[in-house]
Amino acid sequence: MKRPARILVVNDDGINAPGLDALAAVAAEIGDEVWVVAPETDQSGVSHSVSLNDPLRLRRIGERRFAVHGTPTDCVIMGARHLMKEVPPDLVLSGFNGGQNAAEDVVYSGTVAGAVEGAVLGIPAIALSQSIRRETPPGTMFACAAERGAEVIWKILEAGIGRGVLVNVNFPACAPGEVEGIAVTRQGRRPQDFVGIEQRHDGRNRPYYWVTYGPRYAEAEEGTDLWALQRRQISITPLRVDLTDEARLASLADALASKVG
Ligand code: MN
Numbered sequence: 001m002k003r004p005a006r007i008l009v010v011n012d013d014g015i016n017a018p019g020l021d022a023l024a025a026v027a028a029e030i031g032d033e034v035w036v037v038a039p040e041t042d043q044s045g046v047s048h049s050v051s052l053n054d055p056l057r058l059r060r061i062g063e064r065r066f067a068v069h070g071t072p073t074d075c076v077i078m079g080a081r082h083l084m085k086e087v088p089p090d091l092v093l094s095g096f097n098g099g100q101n102a103a104e105d106v107v108y109s110g111t112v113a114g115a116v117e118g119a120v121l122g123i124p125a126i127a128l129s130q131s132i133r134r135e136t137p138p139g140t141m142f143a144c145a146a147e148r149g150a151e152v153i154w155k156i157l158e159a160g161i162g163r164g165v166l167v168n169v170n171f172p173a174c175a176p177g178e179v180e181g182i183a184v185t186r187q188g189r190r191p192q193d194f195v196g197i198e199q200r201h202d203g204r205n206r207p208y209y210w211v212t213y214g215p216r217y218a219e220a221e222e223g224t225d226l227w228a229l230q231r232r233q234i235s236i237t238p239l240r241v242d243l244t245d246e247a248r249l250a251s252l253a254d255a256l257a258s259k260v261g
Contacts, residue, residue, distance in 0.1 A: 001158045004031035008079040008089035012043040012110025015067040019096035022142040026149040035064045037079040046071050048113040072114035080121050092118030095128030096145045100170045102225035103188040115166040119241050124161040131173040131229050147176035170235040183233040188224030
């Protein structure tokens with residue numbers, strides 16, 4: 001496997017997030033040239049939004065470091081199709097997200113979406129997230145991802161990432177020395193009562209609302225990303241841009257044909 005020449009690093013936590021610099025440092029171990037293009041503000045949970053109704057403001061911070069007033073998807077397009085247009089990136093890395101992106105997190109995640117956009121543009125792409133426990137001291141939050149990141153990325157590149165595929169990596173919430181190996185997993189499932197709305201009241205006693213997430217811990221199915229993280233394993237899940245449910249395709253076509261026919 002050839003050393004990547006140009007790596008595009010994006011995230012969804014924003015240009016000032018500590019996980020971004022941790023990933024940029026790992027990218028510098030892997031590739032020759034690292035370009036950082038990240039959102040001005042925290043874009044966690046925006047999924048694959050693209051800014052179609054507002055202009056994108058681009059702020060140059062360093063020679064190869066930029067902030068975009070937009071989403072992670074905007075950042076990947078700005079990097080690959082504008083800033084690095086002459087010689088496009090041969091790898092997109094999205095992260096390190098502060099917090100895991102496992103199970104249904106994947107469909108909300110701006111971090112995963114950054115990698116999806118890489119795959120859409122035909123560039124090998126990896127999303128990387130660090131699971132965090134509430135009691136983890138802020139200074140050591142990304143220790144696991146920072147120490148094991150280069151090795152994991154390199155292993156994925158050597159195995160090869162197919163076209164239309166991106167790889168979702170989650171690092172467990174533990175010290176680097178406590179990691180129990182690497183597991184290739186499938187996307188897990190959370191309990192359905194996980195998501196809720198919390199009502200609060202403002203200074204004039206009018207209600208307002210926050211989307212809330214229930215306890216992070218749930219019994220995980222074997223072989224899933226959640227299961228690996230609970231066992232302190234680094235979880236690696238291949239995801240597809242094509243969301244077609246192949247198994248349902250034929251039976252749905254049959255069912256509708258008989259109705260129409
Ligand atoms: Mn985030």
